[in-house]
Amino acid sequence: MIRVLLADDEGMIRSALAALLRLEPDIDVVAEAADGAQAVAAAVRLQPDVCLLDLEMPGLDGVQVTEQLNRTVPTRCVVVTRHARPGVLRRALAAGAAGFVPKSRSAHELAAVIRRVAAGERYVDPEIAADALSDERPPLTDRELDVLRAGRHGETTAQIARSLSLAPGTVRNHVSAVLAKLQVTTRQQAVLLAEERGWI
Amino acid sequence: MIRVLLADDEGMIRSALAALLRLEPDIDVVAEAADGAQAVAAAVRLQPDVCLLDLEMPGLDGVQVTEQLNRTVPTRCVVVTRHARPGVLRRALAAGAAGFVPKSRSAHELAAVIRRVAAGERYVDPEIAADALSDERPPLTDRELDVLRAGRHGETTAQIARSLSLAPGTVRNHVSAVLAKLQVTTRQQAVLLAEERGWI
DNA sequence: CCCCGGCCATGACATGTGTCATGGCCGTAG
DNA sequence: CTACGGCCATGACACATGTCATGGCCGGGG
Numbered sequence: 001m002i003r004v005l006l007a008d009d010e011g012m013i014r015s016a017l018a019a020l021l022r023l024e025p026d027i028d029v030v031a032e033a034a035d036g037a038q039a040v041a042a043a044v045r046l047q048p049d050v051c052l053l054d055l056e057m058p059g060l061d062g063v064q065v066t067e068q069l070n071r072t073v074p075t076r077c078v079v080v081t082r083h084a085r086p087g088v089l090r091r092a093l094a095a096g097a098a099g100f101v102p103k104s105r106s107a108h109e110l111a112a113v114i115r116r117v118a119a120g121e122r123y124v125d126p127e128i129a130a131d132a133l134s135d136e137r138p139p140l141t142d143r144e145l146d147v148l149r150a151g152r153h154g155e156t157t158a159q160i161a162r163s164l165s166l167a168p169g170t171v172r173n174h175v176s177a178v179l180a181k182l183q184v185t186t187r188q189q190a191v192l193l194a195e196e197r198g199w200i
Numbered sequence: 201m202i203r204v205l206l207a208d209d210e211g212m213i214r215s216a217l218a219a220l221l222r223l224e225p226d227i228d229v230v231a232e233a234a235d236g237a238q239a240v241a242a243a244v245r246l247q248p249d250v251c252l253l254d255l256e257m258p259g260l261d262g263v264q265v266t267e268q269l270n271r272t273v274p275t276r277c278v279v280v281t282r283h284a285r286p287g288v289l290r291r292a293l294a295a296g297a298a299g300f301v302p303k304s305r306s307a308h309e310l311a312a313v314i315r316r317v318a319a320g321e322r323y324v325d326p327e328i329a330a331d332a333l334s335d336e337r338p339p340l341t342d343r344e345l346d347v348l349r350a351g352r353h354g355e356t357t358a359q360i361a362r363s364l365s366l367a368p369g370t371v372r373n374h375v376s377a378v379l380a381k382l383q384v385t386t387r388q389q390a391v392l393l394a395e396e397r398g399w400i
Numbered sequence: 401c402c403c404c405g406g407c408c409a410t411g412a413c414a415t416g417t418g419t420c421a422t423g424g425c426c427g428t429a430g
Numbered sequence: 431c432t433a434c435g436g437c438c439a440t441g442a443c444a445c446a447t448g449t450c451a452t453g454g455c456c457g458g459g460g
Contacts (some may be wrong), residue, residue, distance in 0.1 A: 016220055082210060107213075170439045186355075187388075188354030343408065367409070376448055387447085
């Protein structure tokens with residue numbers, strides 16, 4: 001029997017997947033979690049064989065949970081996400097995920113992935129993997145990504161500068177470099193693009 | 201037997217809900233759609249009793265589909281959404297939705313809602329309904345909403361002005377009014393807030 | 401009728417934002 | 431060592447953005 005922990009902040013999909021997985025004869029859903037912190041706590045307590053982690057969750061996201069569990073619990077993490085971009089896949093693998101599945105796949109395929117991962121294999125969605133190979137890593141430098149992140153909700157230059165302990169001019173310079181590299185003309189467009197590609 | 205059409209762009213949740221609903225003895229899922237256009241086409245062809253429509257879909261969203269079907273097909277629409285805000289509920293009801301359920305509810309409750317709606321009742325999630333009553337409608341004027349919509353992806357003032365046939369100064373003025381009413385200091389924050397509340 | 405209040409539109413002014421040229425720092429290649 | 435290239439940081443300048451005061455338009459009371 002494969003013991004599975006299921007974490008997703010959307011109650012509807014969580015309950016639906018739990019019900020379906022319980023119908024499988026060899027899978028048992030031993031815990032459900034609605035956010036990252038709950039997932040970590042439950043995983044530590046119950047030591048499930050496989051953790052199914054949604055990427056977008058309040059507090060800790062799926063990748064952060066994977067990272068924590070990998071250091072503390074002998075379990076294998078599968079990251080499930082709506083926005084399956086190469087950048088996201090990279091972050092998940094770097095955090096030690098054993099599986100990566102986009103939510104565009106069917107629930108049925110999920111059970112198959114769980115079995116393979118429980119058996120010790122790694123599983124990465126082939127389509128995203130192909131994208132990731134033919135795609136270069138973020139053309140932005142670390143500092144540029146920092147600035148983008150700090151400004152993702154429309155913060156002003158001065159606020160970003162304070163939060164990163166920089167001169168306002170420096171922030172503007174980084175932003176300017178980003179805009180040039182991404183071929184856009186406003187911060188907001190740069191943020192949208194970077195979010196879409198999983199760079200921040 | 202209640203004949204149901206299921207529309208959601210996320211394959212995983214669509215397949216999971218379809219599988220679960222098919223387990224109910226009195227419910228039959230006669231069609232699945234991955235976007236609004238498919239949903240309309242299938243509904244016209246199959247005349248289901250109930251249409252379960254995700255709000256966020258590429259092309260036509262759930263509310264737009266509801267609007268179209270209400271004029272052409274004798275079916276009852278239930279809008280399902282991740283972002284269940286009073287503004288969204290209002291739009292859904294205005295479009296003629298017979299039901300409104302947030303994705304935080306469990307899949308099991310969904311079947312109950314389908315039965316009630318199929319029986320001719322209307323169903324609105326009680327929690328959101330309560331919010332909607334204690335909440336005033338958007339404090340923004342029509343034109344201000346237009347400007348916000350036209351600038352939601354970081355378009356420049358000049359672009360917004362052109363797309364609405366206005367002088368740039370006018371656009372700035374509307375934006376300024378919005379920022380004051382919403383108590384924020386940048387366009388992007390205003391857009392985020394308005395999107396969050398379902399005003400645009 | 402006239403006044404008033406809301407909404408829309410506009411242009412001048414202040415402030416914040418993007419561009420550019422420059423310099424420091426550090427690791428690598430010659 | 432020195433030269434070079436990448437990254438980071440900065441300030442001066444041009445431009446876009448937000449603020450403000452003003453005026454036109456329309457509909458609902460006195």
